[in-house]
Structure formats: C-alpha cells, structure tokens
Amino acid sequence: MNVHFEGTKVVVTGAASGIGRSMAVGFAREGATVVASDVNQDNLQALQAEMKQEGRHIDIQVCDVSSEEQVASLFEADALQDGLDVLVHCAGFTYFKHFTETTPEEYRRLMDVNLSGTFYCMQVAAAKMRRHGKQGSIIVTSSINAHRTLPSQAVYTSTKAAIESLAQSLAVELGPEQIRVNCLAPGTVATALTNLSEESKQAAGRGIPLGRVAEPEDMVGTALFLSSPLSQYITGSTIIVDGGAMHKR
Numbered sequence: 001m002n003v004h005f006e007g008t009k010v011v012v013t014g015a016a017s018g019i020g021r022s023m024a025v026g027f028a029r030e031g032a033t034v035v036a037s038d039v040n041q042d043n044l045q046a047l048q049a050e051m052k053q054e055g056r057h058i059d060i061q062v063c064d065v066s067s068e069e070q071v072a073s074l075f076e077a078d079a080l081q082d083g084l085d086v087l088v089h090c091a092g093f094t095y096f097k098h099f100t101e102t103t104p105e106e107y108r109r110l111m112d113v114n115l116s117g118t119f120y121c122m123q124v125a126a127a128k129m130r131r132h133g134k135q136g137s138i139i140v141t142s143s144i145n146a147h148r149t150l151p152s153q154a155v156y157t158s159t160k161a162a163i164e165s166l167a168q169s170l171a172v173e174l175g176p177e178q179i180r181v182n183c184l185a186p187g188t189v190a191t192a193l194t195n196l197s198e199e200s201k202q203a204a205g206r207g208i209p210l211g212r213v214a215e216p217e218d219m220v221g222t223a224l225f226l227s228s229p230l231s232q233y234i235t236g237s238t239i240i241v242d243g244g245a246m247h248k249r
C-alpha cells in the first residue's frame with residue numbers, strides 16, 4: 001500500500017515540547033499540512049523556525065486546551081478551511097502528589113487540561129470532520145499508567161483511563177461515518193514531563209525489555225500508522241508503545 005500524507009490536514013496539540021513536538025515534526029516531514037498548537041508560544045515559534053530551516057512550513061496557534069473557546073478557534077485556523085483529516089492530541093501534564101494532599105484546585109486543573117481538554121478537542125475535531133465529510137482519524141494520548149499506576153499519580157491516572165473510555169465511546173458513535181478514534185499509550189518517554197536525569201534514564205531503561213526509555217520520536221510511527229489507510233479497520237483501540245515495560249515485573 002502506498003502511504004502518503006501530502007494534502008493531509010493535521011492538528012497537533014501539545015506541540016511545543018516532547019511527544020507533541022515530535023508529532024508535528026514527523027507529520028510535516030511526511031508532507032502533511034500541520035497546525036501545531038500549545039500554550040507555550042515561544043517554543044511554538046522556535047519549532048516553526050526550525051522547520052523553516054528544513055524548508056518546511058508549519059502553522060502555529062496558541063491554544064489552552066482547557067478553554068472551549070480557544071479550542072473552537074484553533075480548529076478554525078486558515079490552513080483548515082477545507083477540513084481536517086487528523087487530530088493528534090498530546091497536550092497534558094501531571095504532578096506527583098499523594099492523593100490525600102492534592103488540593104481541589106490541583107485536582108480540577110488536571111481534570112480540566114487532561115480530560116476536558118481531550119473532550120473539547122475530540123468534539124470539535126469530529127464535528128469538523130463530519131461537516132466536511134472527511135474519513136478522519138483522531139488520536140489521543142493515554143499512558144500505560146491508565147493500566148498500571150504509580151504512587152502519587154491518582155488523578156493523572158484517572159484522566160488517562162477516562163480518555164481511553166472516551167475514545168472507545170467516540171469510536172462507536174463515529175464509526176458509521178468512518179471517523180476512527182484511537183489511543184496511543186506511551187510508557188516512559190524522556191521529555192520535560194518526566195524530567196529524567198541521565199542517571200535515572202539509564203536506571204529506568206534497565207527495567208524495560210527493549211533496554212531504554214523511549215525518545216519522543218519513538219511515538220511518531222504509531223501515530224502515522226493510525227492516521228493512514230494501513231490502520232483502516234482499527235478504531236476504539238489503545239496501542240501501547242512502551243518497549244515491553246507493561247509485561248516485565
């Protein structure tokens with residue numbers, strides 16, 4: 001099968017850092033039209049400049065995914081006037097805190113960004129795909145923590161489990177229109193979120209069958225696959241990309 005992304009319109013959230021940044025770069029290098037969004041304008045501009053040096057253009061738009069209004073205007077970007085083919089939703093964060101010490105504000109902010117932000121992006125993306133009659137692909141980011149948690153990650157883990165559930169429900173609702181919805185569930189990825197020292201990166205790697213923690217680029221192939229006709233019969237699935245970590249005691 002000949003897979004190509006020229007003419008494919010892609011929105012990437014959380015594109016200023018880590019996994020989202022690699023997604024924006026990866027799709028742009030495959031020839032897709034990319035709208036990269038994040039709350040961090042400086043890093044978005046740096047990404048745009050870096051891509052320009054490669055001779056590629058990406059559009060950037062500041063958007064806090066916890067704001068319904070900002071999400072609505074993100075999907076009205078000029079580059080998306082003819083519709084949207086792919087959403088790669090990576091925006092998210094976490095904190096390490098015992099659940100008894102988590103304040104209501106901290107709880108609400110994590111729910112607002114990770115879960116409500118995912119809901120708003122999926123809803124607006126799906127509406128746009130439907131409006132333009134696109135057989136689109138929606139990819140949202142879960143975590144192996146949705147399946148196997150850690151101490152001090154109760155709220156984060158709950159948001160990720162709920163994201164998987166949302167994706168499954170949307171896959172059922174949008175299937176008849178050939179809009180596919182899937183989750184990418186990374187293991188440990190070396191990003192600003194995990195903030196691993198070289199020493200802890202090496203130590204974590206020893207607990208993983210493939211012998212290392214992931215780099216953000218390790219996530220891109222799965223998203224390209226889930227956006228392409230190679231995965232045309234996959235919807236409502238979670239693909240775990242963790243170097244085998246889930247299976248090792």
Ligand SMILES: NC(=O)c1ccc[n+]([C@@H]2O[C@H](COP(=O)([O-])OP(=O)(O)OC[C@H]3O[C@@H](n4cnc5c(N)ncnc54)[C@H](O)[C@@H]3O)[C@@H](O)[C@H]2O)c1
Nearest residue numbers: 014016017018019039064065091092143188189191192193
């Ligand atoms: N790094 C890992 O080990 C790991 C593992 C499993 C899942 N994940 C998930 O992958 C996704 C990306 O994480 P990462 O590791 O690349 O982290 P990262 O911190 O490197 O990047 C996250 C990006 O999201 C942006 N962001 C945060 N809040 C936002 C908001 N309200 N609106 C818009 N953008 C916002 C940040 O500015 C940042 O650029 C997250 O959903 C995270 O939960 C990461």
